[in-house]
Amino acid sequence: MAQMNMIQALNSAMDVCMAKDPSVVLLGQDIGYFGGVFRVTDGLQRKYGEHRVLDTPISESGIVAAAIGMAVNGLKPVAEIQFADYIYPGYDQIVSELARLRYRSAGDFPAAVTIRTPCGGGIHGGQTHSQSPEALFAHVCGIKVVMPSNPYDAKGLLIAAIEAEDPVLFLEPKRLYNGPFDGDPGKPAVPWSSHEKGEVPEGHYTVPLGQASVVRSGAAVTIITYGTMVHVALAAARQLDLDAEIIDVRSMVPLDVELLVASVEKTGRCLVAHEATRFGGFGAELAATIQERCFWHLQAPIERVGGWDTPYPHAFEWEYFPGPQRLSAALTRLMEAA
Amino acid sequence: MAQMNMIQALNSAMDVCMAKDPSVVLLGQDIGYFGGVFRVTDGLQRKYGEHRVLDTPISESGIVAAAIGMAVNGLKPVAEIQFADYIYPGYDQIVSELARLRYRSAGDFPAAVTIRTPCGGGIHGGQTHSQSPEALFAHVCGIKVVMPSNPYDAKGLLIAAIEAEDPVLFLEPKRLYNGPFDGDPGKPAVPWSSHEKGEVPEGHYTVPLGQASVVRSGAAVTIITYGTMVHVALAAARQLDLDAEIIDVRSMVPLDVELLVASVEKTGRCLVAHEATRFGGFGAELAATIQERCFWHLQAPIERVGGWDTPYPHAFEWEYFPGPQRLSAALTRLMEAA
Amino acid sequence: MTRPSRLHVPHAPARPGQPPDFSYVHLSPAGAVARPDIGAPASELGPLSLELIRVLDDQHAAVGPWNPNLAIDELQVGLRWMVLTRLYDERMFKTQRQGRISFYVKSTGEEAVSVAAGLALKPTDMLFPSYRQQGLQFVRGMSLVDLMCQLLSNTRDMCKGRQLPVLYHSKARHLFTISGNLGTQCPQAVGWAMASAIKGQDDLAATWIGEGSTAAADFHNALLFASVYHAPAILNVVNNQWAISTFQGFAAAEQRSFASRAPSYGIPGLRVDGNDYLAVYAATRWAAERARRGDGATLIELVTYRSSAHSSSDDPSRYRPKDEPEHWPLGDPIERLKQHLIALGAWSQTQHAALEAELNEQLSIAWKEAVGYGSLSDGPKLHSDLMFEDVFKDMPQNLIDQRAQLRLEQG
């Protein structure tokens, strides 16, 4: 097996899919000759030609719409939105069209477009290069929503997304591109090569959409999270020396409710965490569902930790980011509740 | 006091504001000469002239952007989006710009735009004339989100919204325009004139943003809801002869958490209901918050009722709509849980 | 507000109580506009976007370089579909008024726009219509019963009850699913055309958008992507002068035609008499050949008039003169083609009456069959289980659970 960081793993996923299926095409801003601002598509235009890896105008709605038309005509487009913060001009084409085509045409015109986009903060990108908009898509019926937390999952999930017959929003936590991140910006950066999930097969494999994974098992409390926060949760549990079970949601839509429920029924305590704004975030759906399903097992209210209910401010990146401290405080409340 | 239906009440709110403040201007598709497809702006162009009531091109993003620019230049624009289902082309200007201008400019360039739009189903409008997108805005920081359930509140809230110094998304449940609706499409339509909240003062008054209201007090269970569902909840409680406390949220952002908490602490049981798709809907935020705050008072899991996790289908309007039956089933579960 | 406003506010040419006024519609005489080489560079085609391509003259003769020289039977086929479209519209509108269907949209006065274009294209060209081109459904061979079943949201509804009436589709007939959201289909059509080029297909994509909807950003996106990739697409702007109560000037056409939007993107724009069957046919053919040669997209503005209400929910007498339709300078597309055929000695009033009778009979038979499959209010109904299908390819657990819950609710 090879060592790959998340950029390489994603690149490899697309490479594998393009080699296997000539109908897979890529499109997006700066993704062709240049290989993308994060270099995720590096080398793919050289390899597959400029008719399969298309540079596009700076029009997110145009990119999504064109991808829809291509999919209806039998291609399998993978569109890149340069930052998740810039996906909103394409929101109408995603919400009103892409997500609803199969439904409104009673199955006749599905459009299996994959939309890849880097999300999340931690790179001093300010409020327009740091957002985590998963909740704004999870509420929309008809599009799957996925976020990996490591290179192995990233490749497997992206291949599954491209091969899926449904549209998929594929969110890439950019803070994890080069290495895991435990929430402490002061520590030296760690590369993926030092992490077991940095071992990634060269060839084809999938991580199925719709399945969460137990990152660490434990009996005292369940932490449900995804993306960068998976690593922060691990750090917090370590710091508190807590026997926490940590679940990486991976797919927000469809959601693997049973796995979450089984864990919380076992532990009786639950913390939900994400980087996005807390109010109305995806954590609300997780908490609401868990309390419905596990009410009689709960020994304390479900804790919800997220970014604050403000935009992501440039100067207060680490005060905004739900780091190990915020998690620890919540975990402590949770364990102390009687 | 006058008798007004919701259309007249909203019209009167704008009339009052325009008469009082020359900087209030209206803009939107078909709102000028024609008075709007629901006639909410009827007569206002005739009264205030075509420089204060502007017909616009069919570009929702352009409408929002122009309103922002007008607000920055000292006007108080009230923009109409013809149906909430068509707000998404304007989503970027709302989410990335309108909601963030005050923040990013540290208070120097707020833009107090009011966006009015009819929402909700029940008029056989199919999936593109029935949506309730409140959750897609409540998660966005910096824009208030409001939905009235009767003419009195509609007028008072709309005046408060127009006079507010913040942007406000003002959602109008179109099924309530002409009369209250208890969820049974078979019954003859009831006009607002038969309802106490159809009594509306002619002049200026406000219903403050950020305050929920107790529509009916009770001790057995708390039903938290808004818009059309307020009337459905009343019907369900009546049908079950249940001593339910029914709370009309009215403002989703900011949310009157204390009022909700006080009620659930009293009743120990809680049902959350809305017309929008259940998964990731605003009900998730309500349920998550209530379980956090009222955990030790809860005698049963919080029930969440909503539209199904599908688009709003034309032929199955009443099978989709969370009517009294769906509410009753949930209430029964809730009361039977021990 | 101390000084008076100097904002320019476009004014409809006439409002109720005023005399109709179409002096703003710039006309060219039939036959007067040159027909450039199909391969001519867009930069030389600017004038086509401002003049008006017309073939049928006032004496009902086909004249000038754009005459497509159709055979008599081709003309008769076109007439037949146009008449069917009109009769269908009238019948279905009445049906809506009687409460049998929830909503309807007529295309009265705009039949040539869809029928002529539909027949000028290949059956494998992909069509992305708006809600007002029912003629395309007919020329593509959709059965009356299938279309009516959609309107009824009944057990045979191709949309399984999920769409408003008139939002048809057919995969087999290359008719894309019609959106309730204005304009979205245009850049999708361009994406389809890009894929066609990438795959080396010979097929093109054609799309239709109302003039009011050209204000939507998606119209710009369509022009932009078509321009960058030379997509084999035809972008039709149906300028029927009105967008509900709003006249075309509010889509930025007080000073320039909609066709003239195209040359600024390096794409030819043709301004065409949309009520002239032959002109529409010829312009579509020109654009189609150009696209198939690899020369990219064309925008065609079809100057026509919406003679009926916007939809069954609309009452145009509130915002335009009642007699405006009669003053429309480009006449009626059916009448014009009919007179042309009569002038050619290939048609008669009697034949026309017989055609109408025949088609009305067909409509009656079809309607009888269609209502037999149910309607929103009566008869057999779609099973509500269907509501949960096709959200995704495979039904996820939450929808399985909700389906079960609904079944319980229904007892």
Place this chain on the structure above:
Amino acid sequence: MTRPSRLHVPHAPARPGQPPDFSYVHLSPAGAVARPDIGAPASELGPLSLELIRVLDDQHAAVGPWNPNLAIDELQVGLRWMVLTRLYDERMFKTQRQGRISFYVKSTGEEAVSVAAGLALKPTDMLFPSYRQQGLQFVRGMSLVDLMCQLLSNTRDMCKGRQLPVLYHSKARHLFTISGNLGTQCPQAVGWAMASAIKGQDDLAATWIGEGSTAAADFHNALLFASVYHAPAILNVVNNQWAISTFQGFAAAEQRSFASRAPSYGIPGLRVDGNDYLAVYAATRWAAERARRGDGATLIELVTYRSSAHSSSDDPSRYRPKDEPEHWPLGDPIERLKQHLIALGAWSQTQHAALEAELNEQLSIAWKEAVGYGSLSDGPKLHSDLMFEDVFKDMPQNLIDQRAQLRLEQG
């Protein structure tokens, strides 16, 4: 994929390893383009969108009808601001490289675009820039220290630490808050201008957008609303040939200029040598007078070249020839104005060197003061309580609670 793709794919004129090639840039000789009456109807102004308005000729003389005939001291002021802009850019870029600020964007080679336009407008005209017109900040009198404090996100940052570096604003100086989202400012500027017209103000709105960003739907919206309401606005398209790694052809300009987008909406479009201070000044004045007369908006395409990297995160040698900047046919805006002044006998190399020294000294002093107010890493810092302010006018309960929670977290 059986047949080869026939999709057209635009090609950058040159990539690394290839010789630079600007033959695609259509040039007009200085003085050659006519200057129409300010009140001329847009329909007569089409050619202005394809030619190139230039004033400074190869002998450094100001020639032709667009010569704004500025006084010597006005020219010197323009030169001064352009030199300051360049020195500021260089200094701040270095600062970023040293890790003192998180991000920076230079406008090197594009200084005339902002300085000349800024000086041609009234101080009460409202400016809606993109991130690459720092010259506007200087000509509007923003202090170096204030601008630097924004870059440092320090205790004096006008944005209270909420924005990326370079996204300045000033209410007092009528400089709108710069967005990280491309293109959004254009239709906002038009809305501002509409309000100006409604209120009977004399002020106009001017906005700047990169040529790549004209692909954004907001650019279309801006043209559309400006066209419909004749808004007193100037829409500047800064065509610096590149959008990160993507050349201007991908914004649909392989066949037509960006300026030519305007006439299709009934708006004049001027294509201007953006490196010619006098041409930019004159075109802006023409458009401003037109707007103030009530004749509506103008689009000005400024043909220029981004000689540096896109931003501090970018390395242009990956996608364009290293020596491309030297081949740019329109030269350097500072050099050209300087040579013009020298030719007029109103400037010298010595004076220029002295000016640079003076400005560098100012920059040093300002920087010293600015860092004294802190930076992201050192010194006094903004209080994190500020994070919760200005989301709304009044802080709602959830933010009050979260502020308290953060204070607890911080111990």
